[in-house]
Amino acid sequence: MSSERERLMDTVVVVGAGLAGLRACEGLRQKGYSGRLVLVGDEVHDPYDRPPLSKQFLAGTVALEQVMLRSAEELGGLGLELRMGPEHRARRLDVAAGVVELEDGEELAFDGLVLATGSRARHLPGTEHLPGVFTLRSLDDAVSLKAVLESGARLLVVGAGFIGMEVAATARALGAAVTVVEPLEVPLGRVIGPLAGEALTRLHEAHGVRLLLGRGVASLEATPGGLRAELDDGTTLEADAVLVGIGAVPNVEWLDGSGLEIEESGVICDSTLEAAPGVVVAGDIARWPYVKSERVRLEHRTNAAEQGEHAAASLLGSREPFSTVPYVWSDQYDVKIQLLGIPRPTDDCEVLEGSFEEGSCLAVYGRQGSFTAAIGFHKARSLMRLRPLFLRGATFDEARTALG
């Protein structure tokens, strides 16, 4: 493929060496871009995969090598100029001048730019440096957390989101005593709503997790024997380790003053993932028009992979809009939870197969007659049969009867 744009590009800079950045590099090469390609990343590791960090890697069933996204040979084959490590963190972008400035002062002039800086874990204010308090985003975080999750350890999980619940499940499997504190009434309440959320409560309680719902952590302090948390209802809890899983913050602050528009912590881009001429965005930081042009930002692995590749094509001149069916999964104990689409907690939710009580269940979500999402617990096959319905914008009624 050789387009106008490609002939004009001598240097493409990709900022962020995670999945989206990697797939963008691969996409550029696959589509024939043979110019200079610089990959900038602030971690010392080659690109690696994050989902196993709260699951198989933390459990010890998957080794470090298996978490790496590509082998050294595969990376070598891409012909990249690497700028890896904290000293190469991108700290400033000037879109009009076409320059990215790195932490060590290097100025990289580009003809094309891919932004893929992902997100970082949100901290409980004031607890960042307390020994025994962890967040989980990077490989280094996972290695540190893994070292304290031994049999008998008392783990307090703050926040019942995806990461909190996955770590709770993994820690139980390792024999730790686990307590989860969450201000909402059910785990993942903001994502999957009350019905599926209650099923998660039952799942975790059946595995011996103590869930303290509807309550938040008021304070957290170090004690001679470990850590003590005080909840907003006065309860105190002692723990050896605390995992804070209260969400992720997109890494977009460095783009202040760049000339790009940021909305709700995402870089606004058009349907081709372009944010400005010659500047494309992919992964956790991209805010793009989804159904009915409503802009969304997704923190899903498959989205990062698909957008990385799509952004590369757009940079080379393709005007194809990015379209996808949002997909995220979570492994908790032996249950694979899969979600298609983007539900809201207030959507109608109807069970089509099985039941949440028995742990194998397929349910669909709807809002004002539209089919918005589907969730499966151990229902991969039926769930994926609903995928085509999203692509053609089916109604909630059609979805409810599709498998009958």
Next chain:
Amino acid sequence: MKIRVDPDRCQGHARCFGLAPELFEIDDYGLSTVVGDGRVPPELEERARLAIANCPEYAIDDCS
């Protein structure tokens, strides 16, 4: 074109089945196997490539 699924890598996302139901069989855990011997008719090659690119576990490959 001929494809195969690595059973050790497959984690049951069933995305391949969602994208190309003609080419993959899956069970209720989502674990995938190719239909028949994995040979892909020319008109489905594009779909096969889509499935390969979208497998979160890189469990599908072109072994032709």
